[in-house]
Amino acid sequence: MKNFLLLFLFLFVWNINAQELPNITLKSLDGKSVTTQEISNSENLKVLSFWATWCVPCINELDAISEVYEKWQDETNVEIIAISTDDSRTRQRVKPLVNGKGWDYQVLIDENQDLKRALNITTLPHVVIIKNGEIVYRHSGYTPGGEDELFDVILEHSK
Amino acid sequence: MKKLIILLAFCLSGQILSAQLVDNLTIGLESNGAWYNDDKKTGSFYDDENQDGDEHIRFNNYLKLDYRFLNNFTASVQLESYEPFALINYSPNYEGTNLGTYSLNYKNSKLDITAGHFYSQFGSGLILRNWEDRQLGINNALLGGKVVYTPVNYVSLTALYGKHRVGFDTSEGEIFGFDSEIDFSSILNFETSALNLGLSYVGRKEATEVVDPEFDELTNAFSGRLDFSSANFYSSVEYVTKGDDALVQIINGNNVFPEDFIKSGNALLVNAGYSKSGFGLDATFRRLENMSFYSDRNTAGNVYFENIVNYVPALTKQHDYLLTNIFVYQPQGVVNFIYDAQIFKVGEIGGQLDLYYKIKKDTPLGGKYGTKVAINASYWAGLKGDISTDFANPDYDMDFFGFGTKYFSDLSLEVRKKWNPKLNSIFYYVNQYANQKEILSIFSAETIKTNIAVAETTYKLGKGKSIRLEAQKMWSNSDDHDWIGGTLEYNFNSKFSIYVNDIYNDGTDKDTEKTHYYNLGGSFTKGATRLGLNYGRQRAGLVCVGGVCRFVPEATGLTVNLSMSF
Numbered sequence: 001m002k003n004f005l006l007l008f009l010f011l012f013v014w015n016i017n018a019q020e021l022p023n024i025t026l027k028s029l030d031g032k033s034v035t036t037q038e039i040s041n042s043e044n045l046k047v048l049s050f051w052a053t054w055c056v057p058c059i060n061e062l063d064a065i066s067e068v069y070e071k072w073q074d075e076t077n078v079e080i081i082a083i084s085t086d087d088s089r090t091r092q093r094v095k096p097l098v099n100g101k102g103w104d105y106q107v108l109i110d111e112n113q114d115l116k117r118a119l120n121i122t123t124l125p126h127v128v129i130i131k132n133g134e135i136v137y138r139h140s141g142y143t144p145g146g147e148d149e150l151f152d153v154i155l156e157h158s159k
Numbered sequence: 160m161k162k163l164i165i166l167l168a169f170c171l172s173g174q175i176l177s178a179q180l181v182d183n184l185t186i187g188l189e190s191n192g193a194w195y196n197d198d199k200k201t202g203s204f205y206d207d208e209n210q211d212g213d214e215h216i217r218f219n220n221y222l223k224l225d226y227r228f229l230n231n232f233t234a235s236v237q238l239e240s241y242e243p244f245a246l247i248n249y250s251p252n253y254e255g256t257n258l259g260t261y262s263l264n265y266k267n268s269k270l271d272i273t274a275g276h277f278y279s280q281f282g283s284g285l286i287l288r289n290w291e292d293r294q295l296g297i298n299n300a301l302l303g304g305k306v307v308y309t310p311v312n313y314v315s316l317t318a319l320y321g322k323h324r325v326g327f328d329t330s331e332g333e334i335f336g337f338d339s340e341i342d343f344s345s346i347l348n349f350e351t352s353a354l355n356l357g358l359s360y361v362g363r364k365e366a367t368e369v370v371d372p373e374f375d376e377l378t379n380a381f382s383g384r385l386d387f388s389s390a391n392f393y394s395s396v397e398y399v400t401k402g403d404d405a406l407v408q409i410i411n412g413n414n415v416f417p418e419d420f421i422k423s424g425n426a427l428l429v430n431a432g433y434s435k436s437g438f439g440l441d442a443t444f445r446r447l448e449n450m451s452f453y454s455d456r457n458t459a460g461n462v463y464f465e466n467i468v469n470y471v472p473a474l475t476k477q478h479d480y481l482l483t484n485i486f487v488y489q490p491q492g493v494v495n496f497i498y499d500a501q502i503f504k505v506g507e508i509g510g511q512l513d514l515y516y517k518i519k520k521d522t523p524l525g526g527k528y529g530t531k532v533a534i535n536a537s538y539w540a541g542l543k544g545d546i547s548t549d550f551a552n553p554d555y556d557m558d559f560f561g562f563g564t565k566y567f568s569d570l571s572l573e574v575r576k577k578w579n580p581k582l583n584s585i586f587y588y589v590n591q592y593a594n595q596k597e598i599l600s601i602f603s604a605e606t607i608k609t610n611i612a613v614a615e616t617t618y619k620l621g622k623g624k625s626i627r628l629e630a631q632k633m634w635s636n637s638d639d640h641d642w643i644g645g646t647l648e649y650n651f652n653s654k655f656s657i658y659v660n661d662i663y664n665d666g667t668d669k670d671t672e673k674t675h676y677y678n679l680g681g682s683f684t685k686g687a688t689r690l691g692l693n694y695g696r697q698r699a700g701l702v703c704v705g706g707v708c709r710f711v712p713e714a715t716g717l718t719v720n721l722s723m724s725f
Contacts, residue, residue: 019182019725022225022233023266030353030388031342033312054477063531063575087290088283089472092430093513095393096439100515101531112280112290120187120223120724122293123689138687138724143650144617144625 019135021128022118026083026108029095034108036115040133045078045158047150049105050116050126052086053093058125059101061142065150066103072151076158080105085116085124131157186725187223189293191718192216193246198696198715200674206244207712208251214243215716221259221293233264235275239327248711249296250463252326260300260324271307276300279319281338281359284470285426285450286382286399289323297464300324301334313345323454325465332365332454334468352389357397358382363454363468367416369405374421378404380452380469394431399469401425401452406494407459408553414457420553422494424449426471439515445474447492448506448542448557460493462710474511475569476535478589480613481662482631482644485700486593488539488567496553500602503546505555508562509539528577539567541597568592580619587613608636615646623652631662639668657681662698670699670713687724693717 021036028034039046049065051058062082065072072078082105084094091111098107110116119128121140127150129137137153139146195215197203205212220240227233240256241249262275278289278300291298303321310316317338323330336359343354364377384397401424405416425448432441450471453459458466473490491507514534518525543561547554570590577583589611595604615629629646644662651657661677678695699713 019185020227022185022227030344030393031355031386032345032353033315033342054479056479087472088285088470089474090477091283092432092441092443096432096434096441096513096515097533098439099434099436100439100517100533102436102517112278112284112288114278117278117291118185118225120185120687120722122187122189122722122724126687139653139684140687140689140722141653141656141682141684143623143653143656144619144627145621145623146653149623149653 020133021130021135022115024110024115024118026110026115029098029107029109039081040130042079043132045076045154046130047078047080047154048083048128048130049080050083050085050110050121050124050128052084052124053090053097054086055124057142060144061125061146062103062105063101064144064147066101066105068147068151069104072154076154078154078158082107083115084109085113087111087113129153129157183227184725185225185227187221187723189221189720189722190218191220191246191293191720192218193714193716193718195247195714195716201696201713201715204714204716206247208248209244211244217244217246218242219246219249219253219293231265231267233266234262235264236261245296247714250326250465252328252463252465253296254326257327259298259327260302269309271305271309273305276302276324277305277319277321279305279317279336280470281317281336281361282357282382282384282397283428285397285428286359286380286469287334287336287338287361288470290470295464298324299465299467302329303334313342315340323466323468330365330454330458330466332363332456332466334454335362335364336360353387355386357384357386361452361468363452365455367405367456369416372405372416373419374403374405378402378452391435392431392433395429397426397428399426399450401450405456406449406553407451407456408494408496409460410498414459416456417553422449422555424451426450426492434515437517437519439513441513442510443474443512444510446506446508446542446559447471447490449492449494450506451493460495474509475537475539475567476511476513476571478571478587480587480611480629480631480644481646481660482611482633482642483571483587483589483613485633485640485642485698486591486595486607486609487700488537488569488593489598491539491541491566491598494555495600496548497600498548498550500596500600501548502597502600502602503548503555504541504597504600505544505546505557506542507539507566508542508560509537509566511535511537526576526578531575533573533575534571536570537568538565540565564594564597565592566594566597581621582616582618584614584616587611587615589613605637605639607640609640610634623650625650629660635666637666637668639666639672640664641666654684655681687722689720689722691718691720693719 021040024036026034125142126140195204222238225235237259239259241253245253260276264273281287301321305319308316319336338359341356359382361380380401382399386395403423406420427446429444451459452468454466471490471492473488475488495504516532518530520529541563542557543563544557572588574586591609593607611633613631617627619625627648631644633642642664646660648658659679664671676696676698680693682691694717696715
């Protein structure tokens with residue numbers, strides 16, 4: 001136990017550099033394989049938003065961004081990719097929910113949570129911003145208005 | 160073990176000198192602790208799993224390290240510590256501090272090879288799934304080897320072998336698996352349609368102590384699945400068949416293998432839907448018969464989800480509010496004959512329907528911002544057929560499309576409404592029917608019918624500040640259950656939040672009557688680091704994460720959750 005506490009302290013003071021996105025295969029809504037490498041290979045800023053159909057704050061966040069997404073894209077060319085971590089209990093709800101809500105995002109499925117595990121994501125929602133294949137920002141949780149703060153970070157990195 | 164951690168810390172600090180090395184290291188840390196109190200109202204603290212009432216402060220810690228090297232290799236280890244005991248209701252197999260999982264992976268564009276622990280899933284998981292859920296204490300990773308070969312981008316082949324992780328040990332039984340996925344739409348150059356085929360095999364081999372068994376050590380399961388989508392329409396069908404195997408029955412607390420009670424099992428899952436912008440409709444049908452599948456036969460039906468080969472979630476809506484999760488459906492895919500309670504279950508049949516609709520802006524119901532509606536309905540019943548309830552000679556023969564005793568139904572309606580840029584509300588209504596005698600296998604349990612209403616409102620105060628208020632009420636046909644609840648949440652900004660909630664039963668249920676199940680707490684988030692604190696009284700009941708629900712006992716105390724990622 002004491003060692004674990006020491007480790008926590010040690011990790012707190014450790015200043016971490018930018019990391020690459022791990023190479024994991026995801027599925028598109030029509031069953032095609034998409035690798036995270038394909039996502040990283042782009043000059044545009046990508047925001048990966050990890051969510052699930054049963055996670056209320058996740059839906060709130062994606063609903064809120066959906067209302068300002070057009071404006072965001074006009075100003076920054078940012079692309080939001082909504083990564084569903086739903087497993088087979090709820091996966092069938094992803095497609096009708098996304099369309100029913102009229103979300104305009106690319107949606108990928110991380111059905112057995114391989115990418116979520118590789119990125120050590122323990123709570124949803126969780127956003128990861130990728131620039132030139134590297135992770136430049138992460139944030140977990142969503143509170144109303146959090147989308148404005150996220151956009152400030154996007155603006156900062158899209159310069 | 161201690162030395163190992165010190166060594167690890169030492170190695171890590173050495174690496175700080177070289178940023179290049181640090182760049183390739185990913186670290187995840189999670190610590191969940193609890194300080195359990197004796198509760199005047201609900202009794203003093205006692206941990207049934209470890210038969211302990213003294214260790215009130217406990218921690219479950221997880222440290223995961225992934226190190227990438229030579230472009231294609233990743234080495235991973237996960238250290239776990241459950242000190243002095245695991246949190247209550249975790250399997251007693253999680254004991255002490257040890258290496259939980261370790262693996263070495265090589266990956267290029269065609270090959271993905273893993274030695275050590277790995278997680279895999281074939282199709283929807285109905286035939287095979289390995290996953291981790293720390294909140295529920297599930298980790299059924301396989302320890303062995305896995306090869307995924309993708310010769311061309313439309314074909315993927317997987318072969319695997321391993322034993323299940325059970326605590327810090329492994330299962331006796333061995334698992335063999337083979338899976339193939341073919342994307343026909345790429346081969347046939349479909350432009351707007353998709354067609355995928357999957358075929359799988361899973362074998363489980365376990366020696367048995369039964370003398371002259373009439374079943375084989377190796378049980379074979381096969382599955383086929385087809386996914387088709389075209390424009391706005393999509394559909395999928397999956398069928399699993401499991402070969403003859405002994406049916407383990409629990410009689411007087413002991414596992415018994417009744418002679419000649421050897422049966423095969425099967426599962427059918429069909430899903431279809433139609434969706435376009437502003438509208439989504441989805442329908443699912445599933446039938447399960449004897450789909451219990453464990454690496455060690457003796458562990459069939461264990462409450463910790465250890466040794467589990469396949470994933471059979473409840474196909475009902477997972478609700479988000481406290482009162483909507485009091486009566487929860489548990490899938491009934493296994494053969495369970497309980498003679499003294501006169502309960503004879505062989506499987507389940509049923510389905511669910513989901514509808515999502517967005518009422519357009521500037522219409523009478525849509526208002527200025529549009530209104531979002533979601534409806535879910537589900538119905539589950541036992542299988543219909545002939546059951547021989549003779550204790551000496553149990554047997555059954557079920558119809559393929561017959562509905563037997565009703566187990567559960569659930570109808571829910573959600574309306575989301577934005578009033579103005581600062582104010583929005585959610586209205587939620589649920590009607591449930593739960594045949595508790597069959598679902599919980601308790602003879603005296605009554606059938607509960609409930610109506611639950613929830614209203615929540617969020618008001619943005621500007622500069623990231625917001626307040627959320629939630630009120631819940633449950634009416635039921637039973638004098639035992641008459642619940643009321645509420646939540647108040649205040650967000651200072653995107654980093655810091657506090658909340659308080661309470662549910663209270665005004666009914667006469669002897670376990671919960673006149674007791675406030677209150678919680679208050681807060682969380683602090685910065686980047687990928689999150690710290691949560693909660694003090695309160697936990698109601699005994701099912702805690703559900705993803706598709707799995709586990710029973711947790713009543714407990715009162717302080718919990719702390721810390722997670723970090725680098």
